[in-house]
């Protein structure tokens with residue numbers, strides 16, 4: 001029984017290692033995000049278009065300021081880690097916010 005178990009486990013462990021390895025490669029290769037606009041709509045907008053956070057579009061905030069706040073958080077604003085928004089995606093959402101006009105429904 002013991003010998004049978006050992007024989008069976010070896011290929012299973014090998015398979016698991018291969019699956020984990022390829023999964024990591026995939027995650028590093030392509031972002032789960034399509035565009036800065038999509039990230040803003042799906043993540044930031046929940047607070048920043050709902051009056052929970054201040055309006056951040058239409059203020060020409062520097063992208064470097066936006067990326068720093070997103071990575072480190074700022075008082076009531078939560079930090080977002082690279083495993084959630086990778087550097088490239090963060091840069092694109094920061095540029096999108098920086099260059100977008102203020103939301104229409106403001107004022």
Ligand code: HEC
Pocket residue numbers: 039040043044045046047048052053054056061065066069070074075076077078080093094097
């Ligand atoms: C859970 C709600 C929430 C989410 C989601 C959120 N924020 Fe915020 N954010 C806040 C709040 C609240 C503040 C104000 C913090 C304070 O002053 O205490 C803030 C502040 C900021 C500021 C500073 C604004 C200023 O007036 O200087 C920036 C820039 C910012 N957020 C960017 C983002 C970006 C980019 C995203 C999306 C990746 C995002 N936030 C997602 C709640 C949120």
